[in-house]
Amino acid sequence: MLSITSSFSLTRLERKMRHADNYADWKNAALEHDAKSGFEAWKSKEESKSYDYVNIRTRIDALKEYRRQEDDIGLLFALNEGIHGNQGGMGKSILYEKAKLGTKHLIEEYVDEIVSALDYISTIPESSEITKEDKLDFFERASHCFGRSALMLSGAGSLGHFHRGVIKTLFEHKVLPTVISGSSAGAISAAILGTYSDDELPCVLQGNKVLDPLQIEIDNRPKSLIRRQSDSASLKIMLDAIIPDMTFQEAYEKTGRMISITIAPAEEHQTSRLMNAITSPNVYVRTAVMASCAVPGVYPPVMLMAKNVYGEAQPHLPERRWVDGAVTDDLPAKRLARLYGVNHYIVSQANPLALAIIKGEQYMPVSEGAKKVLRLSTHEILKSGEKFSRRFLRKIPDVGKTMSMFYSVMAQDYKGDVNIVPHFNFVDPQKLLGQLTSAEIDELVVEGERSTWPQLEQIKICSKIGHKLDEILDHHLEHNIQRFYKTRR
Numbered sequence: 193m194l195s196i197t198s199s200f201s202l203t204r205l206e207r208k209m210r211h212a213d214n215y216a217d218w219k220n221a222a223l224e225h226d227a228k229s230g231f232e233a234w235k236s237k238e239e240s241k242s243y244d245y246v247n248i249r250t251r252i253d254a255l256k257e258y259r260r261q262e263d264d265i266g267l268l269f270a271l272n273e274g275i276h277g278n279q280g281g282m283g284k285s286i287l288y289e290k291a292k293l294g295t296k297h298l299i300e301e302y303v304d305e306i307v308s309a310l311d312y313i314s315t316i317p318e319s320s321e322i323t324k325e326d327k328l329d330f331f332e333r334a335s336h337c338f339g340r341s342a343l344m345l346s347g348a349g350s351l352g353h354f355h356r357g358v359i360k361t362l363f364e365h366k367v368l369p370t371v372i373s374g375s376s377a378g379a380i381s382a383a384i385l386g387t388y389s390d391d392e393l394p395c396v397l398q399g400n401k402v403l404d405p406l407q408i409e410i411d412n413r414p415k416s417l418i419r420r421q422s423d424s425a426s427l428k429i430m431l432d433a434i435i436p437d438m439t440f441q442e443a444y445e446k447t448g449r450m451i452s453i454t455i456a457p458a459e460e461h462q463t464s465r466l467m468n469a470i471t472s473p474n475v476y477v478r479t480a481v482m483a484s485c486a487v488p489g490v491y492p493p494v495m496l497m498a499k500n501v502y503g504e505a506q507p508h509l510p511e512r513r514w515v516d517g518a519v520t521d522d523l524p525a526k527r528l529a530r531l532y533g534v535n536h537y538i539v540s541q542a543n544p545l546a547l548a549i550i551k552g553e554q555y556m557p558v559s560e561g562a563k564k565v566l567r568l569s570t571h572e573i574l575k576s577g578e579k580f581s582r583r584f585l586r587k588i589p590d591v592g593k594t595m596s597m598f599y600s601v602m603a604q605d606y607k608g609d610v611n612i613v614p615h616f617n618f619v620d621p622q623k624l625l626g627q628l629t630s631a632e633i634d635e636l637v638v639e640g641e642r643s644t645w646p647q648l649e650q651i652k653i654c655s656k657i658g659h660k661l662d663e664i665l666d667h668h669l670e671h672n673i674q675r676f677y678k679t680r681r
Contacts, residue, residue: 202229209292210615210642215361218645222292231291238298242287244280248302251279255305259312265321268330271309275334277536277654285609288650295653303653307660310334314664331664339535340662341655342371342528344608345378347518348542349487349624350422351614352377353633357640358540358612359385360397367651370662371532373466373524375454375517378540379484380431383477386443386451387436396434404430410627419626424491426627431478431485439499440480441473448666450532453480454517454524458493464520466527467496474498475508483514490625491515518543523606536654537608538647540640544619546606610647610654614639 205225212218226232238245251270258267277283282299294300314331318324343362345355355378362368374382388396396403404410406426413420444450452468465471467480475498483494493513500506521527522543528534541547616639623632 198228209646212642212645215365215641215645215648218642219293222646225292229292235291235294235297238296240287240296242284243282243296243299245296245298247280248282248298252298252302252305255309259309264313264316267309268313268322268326271306271313271334272330275306275338275657277338277657283654288653292646294649300653303656306657310657310660310664331661335658335661335665336533338658338661339533340371340658341369341536341538341651342373342525342532342534343369343538343540344523344525344528345372345374345381346522346539346541346543346546346606347376347378347516348544349377350626350628351542351544351619351623351636352380353628353636354542354614354640354643355381355540356397357637357642358644359640360637361641361644361648362538362651363393363397365648365652367648367655367659369538369655370448371450371452371528371534373452373454373528374481374484375522375524376485376487377542379453379481379517380434382451382453383435383443383481386440386447386449387438387477389447403434405433406430406627407630411630419622421622421625422627424486427485427491428482431482435478435481437476437478439474439476440467440469443477444469451477452524452528452531453477453484454521455480455483455496455514456517456520458488458513458515464517465514466521466524466531468531470531472496472498472508474500476505479508484517486515487625488515488519522546523608525605525608536658538610538612538651538655539606539608540612541606542614543606544624547613547619549606610651612640612643612647614643 202225205221205228208221209218209225212221223232226235238249254270255267258264258270279302282296282302287295287299310331313327316322318327343359345352345359348354355374359368359381368385372382372385374380384396385393406429410420438446440451450468452466454464454466456464467475472480475496479494479497483496486492486494493515495510495513496508497505498508523537523539525534525537528537614636628636
C-alpha cells in the first residue's frame with residue numbers, strides 16, 4: 193500500500209497534470225506519476241494475465257529474424273498470416289487504463305516492428321519473386337483486415353469549440369484519422385478538417401484564431417444576465433466565412449480526408465442520411481453542415497444544395513428538408529464501418545446529455561457487466577416506447593414527433609473505443625446555443641487539448657499500423673470528379 197506521503201505526492205502530480213499548460217509539462221508529470229506509483233515497472237514487465245504476451249513476443253522475434261536474414265519472401269509470408277489491432281488481446285482497454293502514459297513496452301515494440309516491416313515491404317524493388325501486384329494485393333488485404341480508426345465529433349451546441357482543441361492536438365501529434373464524422377456542432381469541425389489542407393490547418397486551428405466574423409461584435413457587447421442566443425442568420429454568416437464553397441468529392445480530392453456529416457429528415461417516414469464523398473459526392477459541404485446544425489424548433493429546416501452535371505448549383509432532393517443530425521445518429525459508427533471499414537472509434541464527446549449519461553454510469557456502484565445489462569434493457573424499453581408513440585399519437589403529430597425524437601436521442605450509444613470528454617460536470621443552459629465570447633471559446637479549446645493528452649498514447653499505439661497502411665495505399669488523388677462535368681453549348 194502507498195504511504196500517506198506517497199499518496200499526497202500522487203495527488204499533487206494529478207493536479208499538476210490537470211492544469212498543465214502544454215503537453216510536454218503534462219507528459220513529464222505523467223511519467224513521474226507512473227514512476228512513483230509503480231506502473232513504470234509494470235510497463236517494462238512483459239508478463240501479464242491481461243494479454244497473450246508469449247504470442248506477441250514470438251511474432252516480434254520472427255519478424256526481426258526474417259529482416260536480419262534479408263528473407264523478404266519469409267517476411268511477407270509472416271505478415272500475410274495476419275495483422276490485427278487486437279493481436280493477443282493487446283487492444284484491451286484495461287491495458288491503457290493502468291498507467292498514466294502508455295502501456296506495456298512489449299505492445300509498443302510489436303506495433304513499431306509491424307510498421308517498420310510494412311515500410312520495408314513497400315520500398316523493396318519489384319522482382320519475379322515479389323511483384324508489384326503481390327505487394328498491392330497484400331497491402332489492400334492487410335488494410336481490409338486491420339481496419340481503420342475514425343474520429344467521431346458529437347453534437348454539442350456552442351460547446352463544439354471543445355472539438356477544436358481535440359483535433360488540434362491530434363493533428364499536431366500526427367494521429368488525426370482520415371475518416372471523420374460530425375453531427376450538429378461537430379459537423380463544423382469535421383468540415384474544417386475536410387476542406388483545409390495540412391498546410392492550411394495550423395492557421396485555422398490556432399486557439400486565438402477568430403473564425404466567426406461576428407466575434408468582435410459579440411466581445412464588445414455589454415454584459416447582460418440574459419445571454420444572446422445564436423440564430424440561423426448568424427450561423428449562416430459564420431459557415432460562409434469558414435467553410436470553402438466545395439462539394440464532398442472536391443473536399444476529398446483536396447485533403448484525402450473522408451468526412452461524413454450526419455443529417456436527419458424534417459419529415460416523418462424518412463431515414464437519416466450520412467453525407468460524404470461516397471453517398472453524396474456532388475452535395476456542397478456547407479449546406480450539409482447548415483442542415484446538421486439546424487436544431488429542431490430553434491433553426492428552420494434546411495434544403496441541401498449540390499452541383500449538377502454542368503457544375504452549377506441546384507437544390508438536392510428539393511422536396512426534402514433536413515435538421516440536426518445528432519437527433520437520430522450522433523455517432524454513426526455502424527455506417528462508418530460499412531462505408532470505410534472502420535473498427536476503431538475515437539469519440540470527442542461534448543454533448544451535455546451524453547456527458548450526463550457517461551458520468552452517471554461512472555458513479556454507479558455496480559460491475560461493468562451489470563451496467564451493460566442495464567444499458568441494453570434501457571435501449572429496449574426506449575424502442576418499445578417509440579413504437580407506442582408512433583401508434584397511439586398519430587392524431588397528435590407534433591406530440592408524436594417530439595416523443596419519437598426524445599426516444600431517438602435517449603436510445604443512442606454515445607461512447608467509442610477511446611472517449612475524449614471534458615472535465616466539467618455542469619453546463620449553463622444559456623451557453624448551449626448562446627453566443628460565446630473569445631475568452632469562453634479559448635477556454636473550451638484548451639479544455640479540448642487537456643482532455644486529449646491522457647488518451648494520446650493509446651490513440652498513437654492503436655492507430656499507428658492503420659495510418660501506415662493508409663499512407664501506403666493513398667489513392668485519393670486518382671479520384672477526379674471534374675471529368676464527369678459537362679460544358680453547356
